[in-house]
Amino acid sequence: MWQQLLLQLQAGDRRALARCISLVENEQEGYMTFLQDLPARQAPVIGITGPPGAGKSSLADALIGTMTSAGKKVGVICVDPSSPFNLGAVLGDRIRMNRWFNHPDVYIRSLASRGSLGGLNQMIIEITAVLQAVGFDYILIETVGIGQSEVEIAGLADTTLVVLVPEAGDEIQTMKAGVMEIADIFVVNKSDRPDADRFVANLKQMQAPAFNRSKREIPVIKTVAHLQKGIKDLIEAIETDINASTQNDRKIVLLTxxxxxxxxxxxxxxxxxxLVQQRIEEKLAEGEFQLFRLATEFTHI
Incomplete structure (x- = not known):
């Protein structure tokens, strides 16, 4: 089965791609051997994260439009919030990107975060590898926008876009370091709103040596996604960052x-x-629960 799927995948069969992603996500028997047989392609992975309401989906939609207009093929993974009852995806991002459903150069897949604290599906690395094997020029990954815990995206994306809006205002000063420090590019979306320029200036000021330990300056790009404004500038900044990351230690750190x-x-x-829950219940009933002793018990399995 896996060998046949691999052949169909390399032939560009979208149904085979969808099935492969489902099988890998559910860790179907043989999935690891299948992944090991995938061709070693390194299409750049672009992570899109930021607080709810920043326009991440609109920005992804605009990027897809500009990339496909340039003849590029784009794979998109939208990680949606999970239902607390069945861990299924809400699939909201598919609704917002429905104009790309039947486009020959675009493939969009929604995944449930399944309770992952980092805002990503636990099989996201493997699923991304499947998309890369198909021959897409770019892989876009949009996170659920749950807040500060989304630093996980930095371990997957070659370039991470942190999308913000001018209304964030003074909140930028109190944002936890996690999300702010993963940014390779800041995107100030909805920049046609009041105080956008002041907000951009504040972002740049935060990168001054007195406030920022990093030696590199993070680009700040203004966009109005639904009007396609600033998208070409953003893609140029993405390309610059991708080219820089292949020439220094960042790539090695990322792969590690x-x-x-x-x-x-x-x-x-x-x-x-x-099983973990059962052992906790047993230890609590015995009055002998000790977190670290129980952890050691499982590490020796």
Missing amino acids: RRLLQIIQRLRMKDIKPA
């Missing part, structure tokens, strides 16, 4: 993070949450 995440999950695969 990805590999460590895969190793960690593979080592955890035999530890079932139901």
Whole structure:
């Protein structure tokens, strides 16, 4: 089955692509061998994150439009909030990007975050590798926008866009370091609104040596996504960042993070949450629950 799917995948079969993603996401038997047989392609991964209401989906839509107009193929992963009851995706981003459903150069897939604290699906690295094997020129990943815990995207994306709006105003001063420090590019969307220029100036001021330990200056790009304003400037900044990341240690650090995440999950695969919960209940009933002793018990499985 897997070998046939691989052949169909390399032939550009979209149905095979959809099935492969589903099988990999659900860790169907043989998925790891399938992943090992994928061709080693490195299409750049662009992460889009930021607070709710910043216009991440509109920005992704605008990027897709400009990229496809230039003859590029784009794969898109929208990580949607999960239902707390069945961990299924709400699929809201598909509704906002419906004009790309049947476009031959665009593939959009919604995934549930399934309770992941980092705002991403736990199989996102593997699913991204499947998309890269198909031959897309860009992979866009939009996170759920749950707030400060989305630093996980920095371990996956070659370039991370942190999307903000002028209304954030003074809130930018109180944002936790996590989301602010993962930015490769700041995107001030809806920049036709009042105080946009002042907000951009504040972002740039935050990068002054007195406030920022990083030696590199992070570009700040103004956009109005629904009007396609600033999108070409943004793509130029993305290309510049991608080219820079392939020429320094950032690429090695990025790949190290990805590999460590895969190793960690593979080592955890035999530890079932139901079993952990059962052991906690037993220890609590015995009056002998101790967090670190129980953790050691599971690490010796």
